[in-house]
Amino acid sequence: GENVEQHPSTLSVQEGDSAVIKCTYSDSASNYFPWYKQELGKRPQLIIDIRSNVGEKKDQRIAVTLNKTAKHFSLHITETQPEDSAVYFCAASKGSSASKIIFGSGTRLSIRP
Amino acid sequence: GAGVSQSPSNKVTEKGKDVELRCDPISGHTALYWYRQSLGQGLEFLIYFQGNSAPDKSGLPSDRFSAERTGGSVSTLTIQRTQQEDSAVYLCASSPRVTGYTFGSGTRLTVV
Numbered sequence: 415g416e417n418v419e420q421h422p423s424t425l426s427v428q429e430g431d432s433a434v435i436k437c438t439y440s441d442s443a444s445n446y447f448p449w450y451k452q453e454l455g456k457r458p459q460l461i462i463d464i465r466s467n468v469g470e471k472k473d474q475r476i477a478v479t480l481n482k483t484a485k486h487f488s489l490h491i492t493e494t495q496p497e498d499s500a501v502y503f504c505a506a507s508k509g510s511s512a513s514k515i516i517f518g519s520g521t522r523l524s525i526r527p
Numbered sequence: 528g529a530g531v532s533q534s535p536s537n538k539v540t541e542k543g544k545d546v547e548l549r550c551d552p553i554s555g556h557t558a559l560y561w562y563r564q565s566l567g568q569g570l571e572f573l574i575y576f577q578g579n580s581a582p583d584k585s586g587l588p589s590d591r592f593s594a595e596r597t598g599g600s601v602s603t604l605t606i607q608r609t610q611q612e613d614s615a616v617y618l619c620a621s622s623p624r625v626t627g628y629t630f631g632s633g634t635r636l637t638v639v
Contacts, residue, residue: 415585448627457618457630458570503570514560514583515628517570 416441418506420518427494428526435489435521437504444506447480447487448515452501461502462489491523499525529553531631533619539637540609548604548634552621559602560628561594565615573617576602609638 417440427433439447445466450458464471464478464487471478475494480487487506491498501522507515532551540546552559561573572586576596587593591609596602606613616635620628 446627457632459630460627463627513558513577514572514575516572517562519569 416444416506416508416516418504418516418518420504420521422521423519424522424524426524426526429494429496431494433491433494433498433523435502435504435523437487437489437506437518439485439487439506439516441506441508442482442485443508446507446513446515447478448505448507449478449489450503450505450517452503452520454500458503494525496525496527499523531619531621531629533617533631533634535634536632537635537637539639542611542638543608545605545607546609546636548606548617548619548636550602550604550619550621550631552600552602552619553629554600556621556623556629557599558622559596560620560622561602561604562618562620563615564618564633570618573604606636609636611638614638 420437448463449461451461452458462473462476462478464480466482469480475492477490501520503520504518505515507513531553534549557578559576563571563573574587574594575583591607594604614637616633618633619631622628
């Protein structure tokens, strides 16, 4: 089955700097890659996703990149702000319809003031 | 409702007792999922329901865990003979056919 690995497990960056979180997946049939943000004590929430037919997607300060050949995908947050502090999970699934999503182990991002 | 609803929000039970956790998905969402999140850990897949298809139970950790989904809507996750290692937040999510999940706020289960 699918296996998603996520690095780093913890990340601390200065406010205003960029943060990058990287993930790899094992199943070449996976074609949908969402990212979730989980603030302390709250539910995970979808922040951005990408499908295998595109290599990059941006939404304001957040961007995701996908390299299908290498089975890598990454989350980039620019101009980080205190409210970006949270745990971020990458995930992968396959099939064009809703299907089981396998999550990475999470990255705890801390923004230093 | 507007989102995925889970109940109870918190449950404390004695070791060896059975518990039932409930999930009301977003109306019209065909897929429903259960995940488990231990303190400070990631999201462990448990079970997945998609329409009328047979559920994917590959993530259930033991035969003490079971789940059902009635009428393609509400789902109940049952844990029999609870153990202390079952303590975690149990998250339910639902999705329509082609987009990502919406999670409920979870049930925090504590086995004492």
